[in-house]
Amino acid sequence: MNIASCRAWAPALVALASAAALAGPGSTPLQLSGTGPYYRVTLPAALYPLAKDMALSDLRLHSAQGAPLPWAWADATDAPAPAIRRHNAPLFPLTAAPRSGASTDATMQLNVRPDGSLAWRQAQASAPARSDWIIDTHAAKGNLLSLVLTLAPQDQGLYSFSLEASEDLRQWQLVLPQADVVQLTHQGQQLQQNEVDLGGLRARYLRLRWLGDGPAPSLRKADIQAYETLLPSPPPLQWQTLGPARCEAAACTWTLPAHLPLDAVRLSLSDPNTVATVTLLGETEQAPSAAAQPHRHRLFSRHREPTPTAAASSHSVLRQVLLSSTLYRLSLPGQPERLNPDLPVDGNSYQRLRLEARHSIQEWGSSPPQLSVGSRGREIIVLARNPDQAMLSWGQPQAQGSALPLTELMPLGTAQATGQGSLTLPSTTPPAPAAAPSAAAPPSATSNHTPWLWAALIGGLLLLGAMAASLLKKVQPQS
Structure with missing residues (x-):
């Protein structure tokens, strides 16, 4: 080993010291807004590498003075996962459906029975060559997980459609601007993609509209996979x-x-x-x-x-x-x-x-x-008397500031959480050296309450200096 190799190790040691500083305990302020005292905060996915495990069990909430704050996981529940059921959803063709507006003539010909199912008010002829569709999903009592479409065997191609949701067949909300169904056969090989992820959607009826000017496929069947009970919608x-x-x-x-x-x-x-x-x-x-x-x-x-x-x-x-x-x-x-x-x-x-x-x-x-x-990302609900002083920490061993049961934190129900919150995490990669002086940046969120950060950095520098001194002693003066 020589001085050149020592120089080669220097950047790695500095990077190692910087990474060690970011991998341990840290904290960041919460930006809370809206009507309190309850605030709902979505945690960024970048928080997981900073925490000690996937369950984020080391998160703590406290004030700027270090006093613990009461909080709970917004998705906390001890209930078992709901059962999943597959439903064959009834189909109703819509002829000449307009591309704007809340209803169609064909929709108005549908009758809603007392149980929520649909039926034609009068007998309908066979479906036309091109039509959009109403998919009756009322039998699925819980969140909709996926939609599986079955096309006629002779339909070969890639077909695009949009999907809207409604509770009353009058007001429609766009939930999928574009999705694709593929059915291709070539030299004995088949490519089929007919399942669309609905991501926990809640809707009694869906409206499928084929996109493009080409011929639309013949829709033979629509299956809905859904939970048997309703769960709160997840964050994106x-x-x-x-x-x-x-x-x-x-x-x-x-x-x-x-x-x-x-x-x-x-x-x-x-x-x-x-x-x-x-x-x-x-x-x-x-x-x-x-x-x-x-x-x-x-x-x-x-x-x-x-x-x-x-x-x-x-x-x-x-x-x-x-x-x-x-x-x-x-x-x-x-x-x-x-x-x-x-x-x-x-x-x-x-x-x-x-x-x-x-x-x-x-x-x-x-x-x-x-x-x-x-x-x-997971969501938490925070009870904060002073919204400007709420802090979130990770990597802390103490139990104070850990999550409470949701029912204990919110005895009046989760509808009381009207405030919103966000947070900004430190970068997990060392910043590049600046080429020229720039405007002063705000202090890092982990600069407070973390004296061990300086100890880690100083320790890395001392180790680097010791290695350099040891190598310099071994260098013989050249004649």
């Missing part, structure tokens, strides 16, 4: 785009943020007019614990059977099969480019994701697919 997915850590002849691997619950993945092929069958696996050093489920919002991921099972592993790495799917990126004549939909995952935390090709990664095109991971 938070997405992060990652680059592959390494690629082999038939697989690529991505490293995931620590403790991040994986609720969905988005895989986008690099080249147009490409179709590839893939298998996605989660890699961990230990088996994921089914008992340590991070939050109930994971239930709204589209239900899939069979349950993923452990795959063969090597080098003590456990691999869990998450899904097998067909990726596509197609540009058909007269139609805009179509991409495969986002894929729901089980909500567990994995250290890495491994994407395997059927034979070779060359099937994916000129480069690996772009991977984005989606996670539903």
